[in-house]
Structure formats: structure tokens, C-alpha cells
Amino acid sequence: MQKDTKRNLFVAATYGAVLLLGLLLGQNYADDNRQSGTSTLLPLGLGHTGKVQRMIDLIESNYVDSVEVSRLQDLAIGEIVAQLDPYSEYLYPQAALRQRQALEGSFEGIGIEYYKVNDTLITVGLIAGGPAQQAGLRVGDRLIAINGDTIAGVNITEKAIDEKIRGRLGTPVTILVSRNGQALPQPINITRKRVEVSSVDAAYIIDSAMAYIKISRFGAKTAEDFTQALAQLKKAGAKRLIVDLRENGGGYFDAATALASQFFNDKELLVYTEGAHEPRTDYYSTADGLFGTGALAVLIDEQSASASEIVAGAVQDLERGIIVGRRSFGKGLVQEQFGFGDGSALNLTVARYYTPSGRCIQKTYPKNHAILKSPTLETATVVGTEQSESSGWQEPQSRHPQRANRPVLTGGGIAPDVWTPVNGLDTSAWYKRIRRGNLIEEYVYGYLAKSVPAYSVENFLEKYNLPDWAYSDFLTYVKTRGITYSAHEARAGKPRICTDMEALLGRFYFGSEAFFRVRNRSDETLAIAINALSGE
Structure with missing residues (x-):
């Protein structure tokens, strides 16, 4: 694997990357990736025997009834890939196109x-x-x-x-x-x-010298979009930077290294990859970064995966900044996409990646590794300065010896330097039912959101508060949907749910950045990062 390879290297469990474009209608997905072969039948020879293809040929030629050969091939491929790792995946044509387009932006x-x-x-x-x-x-x-x-x-x-x-x-x-x-x-x-579609959801000045950038995925143009946003923030006087990679499921490998390069001087080792059929390849920063100096914090959580972990791992290992939040997902495998002539594709794991200090942050996965496909928030409590997470596949932890000033934890995922607790409401069964049912979105869009108001986005951000009656009305709406709650749950949930509704209204009226600026006003992890950087 050369550094300038044009192959599609995925480090994403693309659950996060496809959410945004899954909502965008009118897509006519073009096949921008290389295709291998022109036959609509997929060759499935194993080793030098070709048994699988031979069996399918025999069925097609001799079976008592007519069969759909392509379906048999798809089933065979799916069963084979299921024996590998959680991220090797066979994609039907439409799914392959959607995945590529989501990352292309x-x-x-x-x-x-x-x-x-x-x-x-x-x-x-x-x-x-x-x-x-x-x-x-x-x-x-x-x-x-x-x-x-x-x-x-x-x-x-x-x-x-x-x-x-x-x-x-x-x-x-x-x-x-x-x-x-x-x-x-x-x-x-x-x-x-x-x-x-930009993968930079928000970029704004928090105060006179501190900036915030939220990145939703690592697509083909992410590094370019990030650099443009960062340049504008520096012009506005930003000397401290918070990069929010929470809920970022990853994306293109090259996008991660290109973005991370902005935080370092030239020729710093950012990450390296290695596999049974892939010799070790080192990836370095390519020039003096636009933000090579200045206080830096990277926010991560349970859903920060792969490309996000590459950036966080480089920042942490090279002591460029601090990592704030909760232990990341733990995906240290690299996929290459191989296309077939019918538009289907195979995302095949070809290598592991390692942080600069030599850590592979991939979690060990159980035989039934399907549980790792969709990371979910685990119950967590704070113990001292570190966080104990209840997880069936939590990795053993130990101190990594190479980093001098702040030794880091090994094991699955990136362990943050500054831990933040899980909001208790996130583990509430009542709130989970509301979120799963999209009841906040239904209520806001169905009953609160009207025509765009006459006031400006600045006035909205500074002065707007949800009407007093709205939360009570929402609780009534929740009951009509069959969800009961106690008085304690209703009181505990009010601040968070009201913020959720205000943020959705901000997005409805003024776009994505307004959503994050409203939500961030009461974000505990962001507040901790701001406090940590303010002293630097």
C-alpha cells in the first residue's frame, strides 16, 4: 500500500456516515469507484479449487427447478464473509452506492x-x-x-x-x-x-480566542472543508481549538490523516498499517499544519470510531492536545472496497492500523461479532478521574510506556485524558423510548416549527427559550403515544428535552450550526474541554 494510494480505504463502521445523506432525497447515485470485471455473476472460487462456483454451476445446469443463480451467489458470499471480522461486508448494489456517495459528500x-x-x-x-x-x-x-x-x-x-x-x-x-x-x-x-454536502456540521467562535468545529464523518472533502473552516476561525482570532468527533463513525483513511496533519509539523508519524498481505506502511503529516501550535482538545465518545480514533490517537500519542470524553468505540481495522460489475461490492479488511506509539485499538470481538455493528451507549459511572464502563467486551487496560508526560491506557478504543460521565438521562428507559420513537422530532416538526421567524439567528441563539407550556404539552403528547413516566422522570428530563427541542428549532430555522450552538450551551463535555483549554 503506497501512501498516495487511490484505493478506497475505509476505516469506518459506516453507521454514522450514512445517517445524514439517508435523509436527503433525490439521489441518483453514480458509481464513482473502480469496478472489476463486467459479468453480473460473481466468481466465488475458494483457493485453487473453485468449489463454490462449481457447485452453483451444477445447480444451475442440473437442479430439478429453475433457480435464481445470482441469489445463490449472494447467499454464499454472505455466509463466507460472516466467518471473517465484524467489518468485512458484502454490499448489494444499492447499499454499495449509498455508502460510497455518503462518504463522497x-x-x-x-x-x-x-x-x-x-x-x-x-x-x-x-x-x-x-x-x-x-x-x-x-x-x-x-x-x-x-x-x-x-x-x-x-x-x-x-x-x-x-x-x-x-x-x-x-x-x-x-x-x-x-x-x-x-x-x-x-x-x-x-x-x-x-x-x-459538507461534513463540517458547525464551526464557530466560542469566545474571543476559542473555536469549535464539529465533524460528522470523514468523507472525500472533509479535510478540505475542515481546513477552510479552520482558516476562517483563525482569521477571527482563534488561538485555542476544540474538535468534536463525538458520534463520528469514521470514513476514509486518507481524510483522517489529511485532517490530523493540520495539527502537526511536517513528517510526524500519524499512524501506520500492517496486515498479513500488506507490509507496514507509515503515514506522516505532509506539511506544517495550519494549527500546528495552539491549545487543542478532541472530544470523543462511544460512537467515535476508526477515522475519528486515528485523529484522536495521533493527538494523544504525540502529546499535541488533550482527549476529552469517554472511551471510543475501538475499531482498528482497515477495509478496502472491491467492486463487482453489477454494482455490488466487498468491503474486505486488509490491515490493522496502529497509533504512533504502536497501539492497535481494535477491541477483541466475540464469535457473535454482529453486536459490534451498531455501537450503543453503555452504562457508565465515574470513579476518580477515570471511567468504568459496563461492557460485555471491555478490554483489559494497562499503562502504555512510550508517552512521557501523560501515560495512556491500552486496550480497545482510545481512553480519554479527561473523562466525562454519561448523562443519567441517556440511560433512562423512559428517555430511550422517547428517542427510539423520534417523539421529540415528531412534536417539534408537527406542533412547534412554523414559518421562519423574523428575528435573526443571533437573537435566537441569545434570547430564545422554549415557551413554558411546550414541555407540559410534550408530556401530554408522549402519553398519547403510550409512554408513561413518573413525576421524578418528568422533572429530571425537562432540561435535556427542552434543550433538544430548542436545538431542533434552531436547525429548522437557521441550519445545522444553530442546532449545535444551542445544544452546546448545556453540553457538559464541551464545558469541561473549554475549562481545560482556558488554563493553557
Whole structure:
């Protein structure tokens, strides 16, 4: 593996990366990755024997009934891959395309994000400068019909809606909408175009010298987007930086190393990879970074995986900054994607990666390794300055000898330098049911979110507070959905749930950055990081 390889190296359990673009309609996913072969039948010879393919050929030629050969091949591949590690994965064509497009950060479509409330689609986000916004669609519009077909009140599936809106670049789609309770007299005509989506969710100055950048995934343009945002923040006077990688499931390997390079001088070892068929390859910072000096904190949590862990591991091992939060997910394996002629693909683990001090942060995984596919928040308590996490697969911990000033813990994941506790509400069964049911989103978009207000985003961030009646009304709504709660639970949940609702309103009115700026006002982990950097 050369440093400048163009192969698609994934270090992500892509659960996090696909969430954003999964909401964006109108995508006509192009195959931007190389394809190997042109046959729609996938060769499955094992070793030099070719037994699997031979068996499928015999079935196709001799079995008593007609069979769908491609389905047999898919089943065989799935069973083979299941015997490997948790991250080697066979993807059907549509899944492979969606995964690649999510990480590429662009797609062909109209750039609309919607939410379904009471069998009606509500526009809750528009890509700035995208086709839908340019054509006149507004946040808050309710979609009634697409290309003349009614979609409101007919219990249509999201897949069916997606199929109606998706199409080739340059082709038209018409959408009839209701605005402020009245159907517009004419549908809005939108031409599908290429839409770019940044993986930098928020970038702003916290105070006169401290900046915050939130990164949702490591896609093809993440390093470029990050560098542009960082340059603007430095112009505004930022001398201290907090990089938020919480809930970032990873992405492209090269994006992680390119972003990490911004924190170091030239030729610093950031990470290296090695595998049975892959010789050791070292990855270095490529130039003096834009933020090579200045106080730095990186925020991580249980869902920070792979590419996020590469960045955090380099910052920690090389003592460039502090890591704040909770132990990261623990994914130290690298996947390469091999494409097939029918659009399907195999994400195959080809190497392990190691932090500069030689740590492999991959958790050992049980035989039933499917449990690692979707990381979930584990119950945690704070003991002294470190955190004890209840986990069926927690790694043994020991001190790593190489780092002089602040020895680090080995074992699965990156253990932070400054531990923060899990919010008790996150482990509450009541709150979990509310989150799983998307009840906060349903209530905000269905009952609170109206037309964009006249006041500015600055006024909203500084002065807006949820009306007193809103939380009581929300609790009534929760009861109608069959979720009961105690008086104690209702009192304990009020601050967090009100913040959740205010943040969603900020996003609805003013975009992604407003969401994080509202949520961050009461974020304990961020407050700890700010306090830690303020003394440096």
C-alpha cells in the first residue's frame, strides 16, 4: 500500500456516515469507484479449487427447478464473509452506492431533507444553494404531490418517495406543496443537479480566542472543508481549538490523516498499517499544519470510531492536545472496497492500523461479532478521574510506556485524558423510548416549527427559550403515544428535552450550526474541554 494510494480505504463502521445523506432525497447515485470485471455473476472460487462456483454451476445446469443463480451467489458470499471480522461486508448494489456517495459528500438530486409527521412530509432542511432552494422550496413546506402523484395522507413508504424524486442529472421533478396551511396554486419545478454536502456540521467562535468545529464523518472533502473552516476561525482570532468527533463513525483513511496533519509539523508519524498481505506502511503529516501550535482538545465518545480514533490517537500519542470524553468505540481495522460489475461490492479488511506509539485499538470481538455493528451507549459511572464502563467486551487496560508526560491506557478504543460521565438521562428507559420513537422530532416538526421567524439567528441563539407550556404539552403528547413516566422522570428530563427541542428549532430555522450552538450551551463535555483549554 503506497501512501498516495487511490484505493478506497475505509476505516469506518459506516453507521454514522450514512445517517445524514439517508435523509436527503433525490439521489441518483453514480458509481464513482473502480469496478472489476463486467459479468453480473460473481466468481466465488475458494483457493485453487473453485468449489463454490462449481457447485452453483451444477445447480444451475442440473437442479430439478429453475433457480435464481445470482441469489445463490449472494447467499454464499454472505455466509463466507460472516466467518471473517465484524467489518468485512458484502454490499448489494444499492447499499454499495449509498455508502460510497455518503462518504463522497455529493450526490445527484434536489437537496431536500424531510421528516414524516402524521403521514405528511415536512421539509426540515434544504442544502444551501441546492436545486430545491433555488427553485423556491422553503423549510416548513409540506409535500402534497410529486410528479402529479399524491403522497400526503396515503401512507406511502419512504422508498417509494425516494424513487419518485430520484432521477438522472438534468431531469425535472415537480412538487406540489402546502405553505402556511394553503396549497400553492402551481407545483414547484426543480431540475436535478449535483449537490455538495459538507461534513463540517458547525464551526464557530466560542469566545474571543476559542473555536469549535464539529465533524460528522470523514468523507472525500472533509479535510478540505475542515481546513477552510479552520482558516476562517483563525482569521477571527482563534488561538485555542476544540474538535468534536463525538458520534463520528469514521470514513476514509486518507481524510483522517489529511485532517490530523493540520495539527502537526511536517513528517510526524500519524499512524501506520500492517496486515498479513500488506507490509507496514507509515503515514506522516505532509506539511506544517495550519494549527500546528495552539491549545487543542478532541472530544470523543462511544460512537467515535476508526477515522475519528486515528485523529484522536495521533493527538494523544504525540502529546499535541488533550482527549476529552469517554472511551471510543475501538475499531482498528482497515477495509478496502472491491467492486463487482453489477454494482455490488466487498468491503474486505486488509490491515490493522496502529497509533504512533504502536497501539492497535481494535477491541477483541466475540464469535457473535454482529453486536459490534451498531455501537450503543453503555452504562457508565465515574470513579476518580477515570471511567468504568459496563461492557460485555471491555478490554483489559494497562499503562502504555512510550508517552512521557501523560501515560495512556491500552486496550480497545482510545481512553480519554479527561473523562466525562454519561448523562443519567441517556440511560433512562423512559428517555430511550422517547428517542427510539423520534417523539421529540415528531412534536417539534408537527406542533412547534412554523414559518421562519423574523428575528435573526443571533437573537435566537441569545434570547430564545422554549415557551413554558411546550414541555407540559410534550408530556401530554408522549402519553398519547403510550409512554408513561413518573413525576421524578418528568422533572429530571425537562432540561435535556427542552434543550433538544430548542436545538431542533434552531436547525429548522437557521441550519445545522444553530442546532449545535444551542445544544452546546448545556453540553457538559464541551464545558469541561473549554475549562481545560482556558488554563493553557
